[in-house]
Amino acid sequence: MPTLIIDGKKVAVPEGSTILDAARAAGVEIPTLCHHDGLEPWGGCRLCVVDLWQPGWDEDWFKLVTSCNHPAKDGVRVFTKSARVVETRGVVLDLLLARCPDAPLIQQLAADHGIEETSYAPREEPDDCILCALCTRVCDHLDITAISTVNRGAGKEIAPPFHEAPPDCIGCLACAEVCPTNCIPYETSNVRRSIWGKEFEMLRDPATGQAVITKAQAEFFAGRGGVPGEYFETSDTTKRREMAKKFVSLQILE
Amino acid sequence: MKMIYKVSVERCIACGKCELACAFAHGTEGKPAVSRINITRRGPELGTPVVCYQCDTAACEAICPTQALVRNPETGAIDMDRGRCISCRMCVAACPFGNMLWDETYHCVQKCDLCGGDPQCVPFCPTGAIAWVPADMAAIPPEALDRETLAVG
Structure with a gap:
């Protein structure tokens, strides 16, 4: 088990852990934006950067790395609040604030770091997308790949292919749910759901009309992990009622 | 010894204290709608607790x-x-x-995650319809509930 030192605290972590895993194990907080425990690390937002020294280097030589995906190797020393780290986080937040000046999350994170206003030119007609790619990453993780990052540089954005209703989207809303700035709009009801310009029919309980997933979701997930598609067809309320009836019939005493 | 969450439907009086206990254990409101245990009420003082198996x-x-x-x-x-x-x-x-x-x-x-091994609903059940018992006691049939004695008035 590799052992490393984070802000002076010694911590041992399982092989294959990242610096971020080690920091959490040591009780050290490192801010993140594009990190999600359920997804592979991406290293895109640069907020989690830390100063790292590894055995073999000069004592005063450090490298600024993204802790979310940097492997925790035996003997490394990590500093999460060095002057350089604090300054770099400030620049990252300053730039994010220029990109998304109206996003409450970014405003809060910047303010917590002492930045009230961006020192860069704010984006014209800004939206709240910070390009963390959590939406595309979760869509890829589910093997749906309905949306992706499009273009590069200043024109980079998140969109379905050709900016049209994505043929592969199943309306699971995972992209909207993981978005840290809630900037993916959608509408949902027991009857229909719409997101990315695509309309979905909901899978409704035949007795109560309740719906939780779309028909497309049910089709996509049917059979996965050995779970039969039939399980999706009734709502949880109906299922509990059915189980309750079953238990009564199994009672030993009256 | 492994512990098991045992439900004895015969003893449930549908009082709903388990639902309240669960809601309060995981939040700040006693909302049965957010409780992880649900009582299906089928008559006066007759209920079936349904919770994750x-x-x-x-x-x-x-x-x-x-x-x-x-x-x-x-x-x-x-x-x-x-x-x-x-x-x-x-x-x-x-x-x-x-x-x-x-x-x-x-x-x-x-x-329901059994509250990490200490289910918060169990102490509140007045009749022991839900119980946290060692595995070797899980198959013992429940005692009949004396509903006459329990009834008030």
Whole structure:
């Protein structure tokens, strides 16, 4: 088990852990934006950067790395609040604030770091997308790949292919749910759901009309992990009622 | 000795204290709608408690795309890791028994995790319809409930 030192605290972590895993194990907080425990690390937002020294280097030589995906190797020393780290986080937040000046999350994170206003030119007609790619990453993780990052540089954005209703989207809303700035709009009801310009029919309980997933979701997930598609067809309320009836019939005493 | 959550339907008087206890144990409001144990009321003082069965081959664990539902080897429960949930609600649809619930506070799903091995609902049940017992006592049939004596007035 590799052992490393984070802000002076010694911590041992399982092989294959990242610096971020080690920091959490040591009780050290490192801010993140594009990190999600359920997804592979991406290293895109640069907020989690830390100063790292590894055995073999000069004592005063450090490298600024993204802790979310940097492997925790035996003997490394990590500093999460060095002057350089604090300054770099400030620049990252300053730039994010220029990109998304109206996003409450970014405003809060910047303010917590002492930045009230961006020192860069704010984006014209800004939206709240910070390009963390959590939406595309979760869509890829589910093997749906309905949306992706499009273009590069200043024109980079998140969109379905050709900016049209994505043929592969199943309306699971995972992209909207993981978005840290809630900037993916959608509408949902027991009857229909719409997101990315695509309309979905909901899978409704035949007795109560309740719906939780779309028909497309049910089709996509049917059979996965050995779970039969039939399980999706009734709502949880109906299922509990059915189980309750079953238990009564199994009672030993009256 | 492994502990098991035992439900004796015959002894349930549908008082709903378990629902309140659960709601308060996991939040600040006594809202039965957010309780992880649900009583199906079928008559005066007649109820059937329905709660997660921590299935050996759990549909929720199998369908979750981010492995947010994982067996806890100590409690035997299927635990939910909130950090991994992407709110896709496939587990809600997949659970054949309807025991996966929506948590509006955190905007993700929630389920009974036996409170980490110390179920908070159990001490509140006045009749022992729900119990936390050693595994070798789980198969003992429940005693009949003397409803006449329990009834007030």
